[in-house]
Amino acid sequence: MLDIQAFDQINPPARLLMGPGPINADPRVLRAMSSQLIGQYDPAMTEYMNQTMALYRALYKTNNEWTFLIDGTSRAGIEAMLVSAIRPGDKVLVPVFGRFGDLLCEIARRCRAEVHTISVPWGEVFDPQMVEDAIITIKPRALLTVQGDTSTTMLQPLAELGEICRRHDVLFYTDATASFGGNPMEVDAWGLDAVSAGLQKCLGGPSGSSPVTLSDRFADVVRNRKHVEQGIRNATHQDGCDEIIYSNYFDLGMIMDYWGPERLNHHTEATSMLFGARECARIILQEGIDTCIARHKLHGDALLAGIQGMGLKPFGDLKHKMNNVLGVYIPENVHGEQIRQTLLNDFGIEIGTSFGPLHGKIWRIGTMGYNARKDTVLMTLSALEAVLNRFSFKTAQGAALQAAWDVYASAEI
Amino acid sequence: MLDIQAFDQINPPARLLMGPGPINADPRVLRAMSSQLIGQYDPAMTEYMNQTMALYRALYKTNNEWTFLIDGTSRAGIEAMLVSAIRPGDKVLVPVFGRFGDLLCEIARRCRAEVHTISVPWGEVFDPQMVEDAIITIKPRALLTVQGDTSTTMLQPLAELGEICRRHDVLFYTDATASFGGNPMEVDAWGLDAVSAGLQKCLGGPSGSSPVTLSDRFADVVRNRKHVEQGIRNATHQDGCDEIIYSNYFDLGMIMDYWGPERLNHHTEATSMLFGARECARIILQEGIDTCIARHKLHGDALLAGIQGMGLKPFGDLKHKMNNVLGVYIPENVHGEQIRQTLLNDFGIEIGTSFGPLHGKIWRIGTMGYNARKDTVLMTLSALEAVLNRFSFKTAQGAALQAAWDVYASAEI
Missing domain, CATH: 3.40.640.10 (Type I PLP-dependent aspartate aminotransferase-like (Major domain))
Structure with missing residues (x-):
């Protein structure tokens, strides 16, 4: 017999969804x-x-x-x-x-x-x-x-x-x-x-x-x-x-x-x-479709710059990368799932794992739709760097965020 | 070129959906x-x-x-x-x-x-x-x-x-x-x-x-x-x-x-x-599935009694009628679509038309889900009677609602 009192109203945990989708709805x-x-x-x-x-x-x-x-x-x-x-x-x-x-x-x-x-x-x-x-x-x-x-x-x-x-x-x-x-x-x-x-x-x-x-x-x-x-x-x-x-x-x-x-x-x-x-x-x-696409490009570029500034390597042919998602090689001696879980559990930020030949090799980080924003990009870079540092992956302090800020500055936003 | 300013936010008209479904969501x-x-x-x-x-x-x-x-x-x-x-x-x-x-x-x-x-x-x-x-x-x-x-x-x-x-x-x-x-x-x-x-x-x-x-x-x-x-x-x-x-x-x-x-x-x-x-x-x-089914039966019965009290004839084998929808013969000399349109336009109440061999012969009235309630049943009967009267279909004043009320009284609700 099902105890209906055990089923509370829908109350999802607060999450910032920065994976390859779905992302937070507007x-x-x-x-x-x-x-x-x-x-x-x-x-x-x-x-x-x-x-x-x-x-x-x-x-x-x-x-x-x-x-x-x-x-x-x-x-x-x-x-x-x-x-x-x-x-x-x-x-x-x-x-x-x-x-x-x-x-x-x-x-x-x-x-x-x-x-x-x-x-x-x-x-x-x-x-x-x-x-x-x-x-x-x-x-x-x-x-x-x-x-x-x-x-x-x-x-x-x-x-x-x-x-x-x-x-x-x-x-x-x-x-x-x-x-x-x-x-x-x-x-x-x-x-x-x-x-x-x-x-x-x-x-x-x-x-x-x-x-x-x-x-x-x-x-x-x-x-x-x-x-x-x-x-x-x-x-x-x-x-x-x-x-x-x-x-x-x-x-x-x-x-x-x-x-x-x-x-x-x-x-x-x-x-x-x-x-x-x-x-x-x-x-x-209302935003304008071309403006919306440019916004995706800007925040995608900022994320890429930040990831590179952190000393991480992006995946694939960057000339043909989608604006809205970035593959990031999981560094050697870093446990990819431990990083993802800590980001989710301690920061409420979700980034993506991968399929097939890339499984366990890259994370996928999205900047799309409602989440293609400056605050979400900077927050994600900041949290990812903190978690990487906690698990002994060294980064040059401030470099990742500065690189992202530079992209924003050059776009005069 | 599409003028986006012409597209306002979603703002559906207030409707009481008493057709065969969809009905108003809870x-x-x-x-x-x-x-x-x-x-x-x-x-x-x-x-x-x-x-x-x-x-x-x-x-x-x-x-x-x-x-x-x-x-x-x-x-x-x-x-x-x-x-x-x-x-x-x-x-x-x-x-x-x-x-x-x-x-x-x-x-x-x-x-x-x-x-x-x-x-x-x-x-x-x-x-x-x-x-x-x-x-x-x-x-x-x-x-x-x-x-x-x-x-x-x-x-x-x-x-x-x-x-x-x-x-x-x-x-x-x-x-x-x-x-x-x-x-x-x-x-x-x-x-x-x-x-x-x-x-x-x-x-x-x-x-x-x-x-x-x-x-x-x-x-x-x-x-x-x-x-x-x-x-x-x-x-x-x-x-x-x-x-x-x-x-x-x-x-x-x-x-x-x-x-x-x-x-x-x-x-x-x-x-x-x-x-x-x-x-x-x-x-x-939370209501209880059997209570919910009984509620559908009660309001379905009240609607049926009201429709019969109005002098309208229900469709089909009533022993095997669904609790939640009733077919009603459109009376002779009554324009079925005119009644439906007036109900919709003047009362905001939607009842259903029919398919195939029943098209133009019966209306379908639903009492289901969130809309299986006393107020919706009485409101629908009252509005339907008013519209029928306006288009010269005679009913015995008070009989329809009284018949529905009798069903509710016998169920001690």
Whole structure:
């Protein structure tokens, strides 16, 4: 028999989340999410849906009509895009430069795609020519990329890949979960056909909603697989000429009919998450998307300078580092987990561990969304240095913080 | 160029949501959801996950270890259960008594199941013998039922079906989205193998999280399809002997590894939705689950009496009506949508329209979760009568409210 008195109200410990995400949500987003619900076809609700589409079009720098939310985490957004476009047997090309490239392969395999990969060592990115060469050899239907792979902290340049994809008639998808809002993203200018993201990184919200955008070309691919479900279909609904989508929840065609003028019932929109997603976008657009990206760069640079000033070595090709996350080699004779635990338990600061080949070798420190701020960067550097010193790793007193301050001074902030 | 100044903060109109759901969230749930985030492997977070499992075990009246949340709407929960259990070519039997039976068929077809159905007219439910006869003829791998189908307001009795399923070695799943928390649910006593639900009906939360529970037998079926994804798999991870699951996001095996002691990374848990789901369950268990169900019955009965007192005719077989939603025939010479719109615009009260064969014929009025209260029932009856009178539908003055009050008086509340 469960003793309900043992379950107190939610009261999470105070944490400064400086890992690779999730990070602390902007309090304004949490307040928006605490608003009371309205009916899913209330005119106020459908207007909020339309506004959310408009706000994410601006964030994604796109005119794509089909810019909306998938009700699930960022991984749900990826799967919705892949399962709606990829038919069994379709060839896809995935340039893998970290764990989330592996994830795209995994999801594509569940869609029964024929998955081809190219790879570079963790800590590097691809030259566009390498991608084009693979496209010429493999002739895939779709190129599936990750923009920012938090597992390696690298940011794959995408600007030249769109033109290559158009030239070879390849659909171009990217997962921008970890990068969106903190690094440039130009959906139309770069010729992207499909992008998905999540709220819990640079957008400053909680996990649980995935903003996506689809080009007209991608929307046509989805529309060709149209199938309106029994119970709401009527005589005007005709099936598409292509194979159905092997998911109902992630059938982008039905989700488009729900977000579009037909307002055909599909899932019941996760209203609180929509309120949160709308507020995330609204806050960034009030700041200005380019200003927001510059802010991520500034605080990322300050963190990097501070880490180097502490005598620690950053991971990977710094020319291609994401603005919002930094890999840091765990020094020899330092117990990485002991440092992380002491930071968490004594300072309430969370930094990240790592996956796969980097596990036990690097920490990952994030500066993103609401936590891309001067105070969080300086606090984290200060606390990390104190903990390192306590466990006998020597640093030059004052050097780390001074290096970070110098970055701020040169930016005149 | 988007004018961000045109986008104000979230400020939904005041609504009393008395439709078939979503309904107003309990303010305590919204407050829990406004708590600040913590890291996904923070000890406080994993403890909240464990507590959420315990709370939903109590609500579901089960000892099932695998009782957790799917990050998505109730439809996501359904698809996770079906795609993880059903292999292409598997035979399933769906007793269809409304739109959500159709939905189970649709989702099962996307899993490439061989779907068999039996049906009764909308407004009725199945006799167990009819289900057993079909099982004997069809020999399905799984029986997929809806417990409460809001499209018809009917509640399918499930108590006898579990024993039938065991006898014929059939997996027994039910979708309890619309019924859970407001009608009896005895997972272990009834021999259910798998149940999924949502927060936005009797649980008093927002859409976006789906509490599910799996019997050991069902968990074994899932485990036989085990496949740990690249990037996190290590030498100890062996694939199951059965076909993989054709979804990554909905792969219950990986989700179990994330909620279980291995804490293997899958999605990033939707923390705010988890906080909400935990609070929904905590509130009901503080009240007592049986008391909560009795409350739904009381207010459902009062609404029914009031509607009949107003001279309106309820829909369907009242012996099998869900406690929390009532179908009401739209009287002749009354414009159903005009009544609904006036209720919404002049009183801020939302009642529901209908799907399929009932479209334009009945309204659906809900009394569930936070809105299963005396004040909401009396307010709705009073406003509906006023609007009907305004549009020339005559009622006996005072009769509707008196009938509802009589129900409350006889219950000594």
